[in-house]
Amino acid sequence: MSVLDAIGDTPLIRLTRITAGLTAEVHLKAEFLNPGGSVKDRAALAMVQAAEQSGELRSGGVIVEGTSGNTGVGLAMIAAQCGYRALVVVPDKSSEEKIKTLRAYGAQVVITTGGVTREDPRHVSQVAARLAAETPGGWLAGQYDNPANPGAHLATTGPEIWRQTGHRVTHFVAGVGTGGTISGAGAFLRSAGRVTVVGADPENSVYGGGDGSPYYVESIGHYVHPDTAEDVWPQSYHREIVHRIERVSDRESIEMTRRLAREEGILVGASTGTAVVAALRVAGELGPESVVVVLAPDSGRAYLSKYFDDGWLRRAGFPAPAAPGPLVADAPVTAPLLVPATSRVRDLPATGPAEVAVLVLPRSDRPISDPAPGDVIGSVPLEALRGASPDAPLTAYAQPPLPPVGTAEPAAEALARTPADAGRLAVLTDGRITGVVPRAALAALTRLAPAASNATGSRH
Template sequence: MTLHESLLDAVGDTPLVRLTRIASGVPAPVYAKVEFFNPAGSVKDRAALGMVLAAEKSGALAPGGVIVEGTSGNTGMALAMIAAQRGYRSIVVVPDRTSPEKIKTLKAYGAEVVVTTGALPREHPEHVRNVAARLAARTPGAWYANQYDNPANPEAHRTTTGPEIWAATGGRITHFVVGVGTGGTVTGTGGFLKEASGGQVRVIGADPLTSTYSGGDGSPYYVESIGHYLHPQTAEDEYPESYDQSVVDRFERIGDRESITMVRRLAREEGILAGGSAGTAVAAALRVAATLTPDDLVVVLLPDSGRGYLSKYFDDDWLRRFGFLEDLPGTPTVADALGDRPAPLTALPSTATVADALTAAGALVPVRLPRSGDNATTDVSEVIGAVRPDALRALVARDPSASAAPLHDHLLPSPPAVGIGEPVDEAAARLATGTGTAWVLIDGRVSGTVTHDALRRTTGHVPPARAAGPASRAT
């Protein structure tokens, strides 16, 4: 048994575990670097420790000081753990989409937690990073960790994670698959592996489908701590300085549903309870391994534990409310009230005019934040209201000049949302009594509408057996 002088000595040296069941059908062996074995439960323990040690060495963090950081949770937990062990205060700023489990963990370590709105332009004063920088500037003795631009972030992985993988595989690794968030893990680990192998190791980034890293439009996604979200009103998008794009050879783009399905499979087929971004990475790793040979060796990094997401990816009710689960045998669901999967709704950008809405299909049409392109569906968090095309056509018939008016001036409040696989009685309870209308969500995106009357008529009706929807595999 190894003796440690402090808990911080236990950071790193995490195991590589072969995925024997999930990866049984692919030619190349797939090994998972299981980072939730770190003391605070994630790969961020490495970067946090490296940043703190570098700050102490430079004098930026003095004894009795205050550690401040903006984070989706994991880096904050690691910094809060280190602060507790080394006698610092910690202030952690998190977006409001952070899971309740992470916030409670931060408080358990003694951190002061500041929750701010997550979906804001980079320049907004209440953006997570701006709030953290402001708090650090006005707090005596504070040091702003700034993992996004701190060179000690990738350096921690260059000196620990990369060498561990190289040594554990005896230099046999041929492909490294990892999600890209701040970019520190892929830059440091991938950079080391490329150098150690003379450029032979291929580095594959696992990325949410809409993340800008891999060419997406930057719209929201449901997997935390990975990818690059871009608010449509951000004036100038900047990637973190911790991220060296040249290290990534290519990306595998993974949708939310595939990520969530995979992370649930990891728990139930491999006994590995990991976070949502691990599902993204494993799904990408299986795609990669399917194209290789038994002589290759794939390592995929699992950043954190699923214990921080029990109220999300492992909660069937949460998944049904957002339309990720669609099969409840013997129970009437929103899908039964619709009779079929809804025809995709085309959302109108808030920058449109009344004229743009006159030919829109549907009794109620969502209006979203403006983005490049015109997706058939749009994330519910970016729907800012709704319009009724019939009412607008009647308005223009009375006053033709109204067609040039901004659509934003005619917005109705956005109605509630229900998941396509949600039980109808639960869905109906969230609508106003009478003839209210709700958005229908599939994978968190507005994909149709349903009325309160349709839900009420379906309540108590036992639907006939039907083929399971694609998300039922996540159960």
């Protein structure tokens, strides 16, 4: 028996505390108990075995993949066991823990720029395809379009859930990333017992009808850069299998992730938080005869520096335990002047309190009101436009994007980690830009802090 034999047959865990008031049963499929720590072990093994059988992957070969991390970990684990090399390309938004895990398995890790168009040569898929072609013995796993990905879940995950529930499962809830898990397991469960298949999706992901703008939950959803020529969906995602999709905000996902650890004793990633929020919505519509199974893709150990770190939450503007001292929100924060990056000087409003224009990538299907930092390409101090031609593009005067700070972040911490020459900072609430604050205003707050503390007591 090898480590590969430990993949699959993960248990179902009934949720008992966060389901208070619900009559339907809700069970968690604990995929984080796979040896590589995620559901992606299943697809990784199936893809490697299929490539070995077809002759695409030969002895001494190199497994190459572009991934946010989990599939790469599964492939790196399998490569170590089977004597292959692993070369994994990850976007720079992947957690530090995932990157270190890949290297621990001996994989060569290439970090590339995230948030670019699919056609951009820096895109994860482009870099992986190029490296696979250039590497002797290289084989590109291609999880997004590899039929062995959904095939793994058709053959294993779906039948396990059917068996473990005694054929009683009525609803299956899973996030949609490559689409392999929900497509394969969902197809089996639909055919076996008319099970309702529900996708869980970040609010901004296009799978559920979002605009494709950036979001904070890793390994789930579908981001689309505004300059993408064609939005290509993964062939591993069979959308006809999914009955409905529940859209879940980043805040809901992260809060549920932390609740699962502290109320159920289950440490999982935020994509599980997304799926559990969706599952509880579904369960709230059902009676005691219903059994909901929600899939938990990976462990929270891969995100200790993100969703479970209070400082990270504050920096991104998400709710976190209160911090002492004056906060960013205590300074005079003004509403941001958000304009499309394609704007010209004449497009700016004639009056208003703003001192700087924030240039936002245009998205045709929604007004520009709540951009993420990844939507922003620059900023323009309005004083720089004195004497400018009305027809001049704003990009001609653009400076770098304003450094982001969280609304509940201590002012002293925000000052310490942002450039001293940044005159203004972008204020984040729930990861979206909701304000602009002068750096000098935060500095003034920290100078006043001792006096304020003596008068009113420290904030706790």
